[in-house]
Amino acid sequence: MLTELREKMLLNTLVFETLGAPEKEREFKIKSLKKWGFDLLFGKKNGQDSYFVAAEDKHKSGDTYESEGSSYEVTEVLKELPKNKKIYAHIEMIEGRAYLCADLREGDENIEILRLPAGEILLAYLKKHKFIKVIEALHNLGSAASLVKHHGEEGKPLPFEELPPIPRRFLRDAKKIEKEMGFGRIALAYFGENKEGKARYWMGWMVPTIALFDEHIAQKIDKTLAEFK
Structure with missing residues (x-):
């Protein structure tokens, strides 16, 4: 049964896609x-x-x-x-x-x-180069890799127009990386801040697995993930 909270997440999560198949090689x-x-x-x-x-x-x-x-x-x-x-x-x-x-x-x-x-x-490569944010977000691997990051209690996601600077910057930078990779899918549900002023959010990002083996790309993704604490 779809709960009210899950329905709000379903209807209001922001999704940005660079469509196509993950790069072949x-x-x-x-x-x-x-x-x-x-x-x-x-x-x-x-x-x-x-x-x-x-x-x-x-x-x-x-x-x-x-x-x-x-x-x-x-x-x-x-x-x-x-x-x-x-x-x-x-x-x-x-x-x-x-x-x-x-x-x-x-x-x-x-x-x-x-x-x-x-x-x-x-994993050995990411650890060696201290791409810790990628390691923390890495959820599973196929031809595309699933990165997931979340913090705080879920609620109704804010529309794009109401997003504060940090999630806006994250989306802007992530979309630039997607364009460079030629494939990707970002899903962001940003719920605002908690009483301590910390961001509450859920983020899912799909990227080509082979691109993570490129130090230039992995470094950019790691830096972008670090924008969310």
Whole structure:
């Protein structure tokens, strides 16, 4: 049964959307791999020349090791991308779980270098760079990530025209980020302030998961979330 309060929330929550599907993939630099906690290596995989990744600083030139049924011989720990090759990463859903997949690409040649659960990598990356507000708001991950933040007792949401400067600034900045990402959905129910003068609100924000692996975007989202205490 829909309560009176839930009906007020339903009818008065502000929603701003940048429609479309979350971006299919995003290009990254080799330094992004390092920030995610990986080195790009060149050597032999099962006896064949190949590129692959390993945990940062775990292996050096000349190392041999085995992992998940494959044998590896490290020739070089790369500091720069090989000429004409680029890194593209995307999110792939497998049985309800998001995986971060990265490919080293040159023309039609595509070498998969990474396929691991996205959540563990993302949390470690966000903690490393102290994007605490994103961590606190992160609710679940798919091809899009759900960010949720709330404070105080719920009530009837204020219309846009009555919003004070802080929620207005939040919406303005969030919409700019959405435009840059090409996808997003912001839902804001702002209820005013409590007796102590603190904001009461509920906010839900959907963003492309792969965009959170971009330090530039993650930093902007973290800063925008910080506008709400």
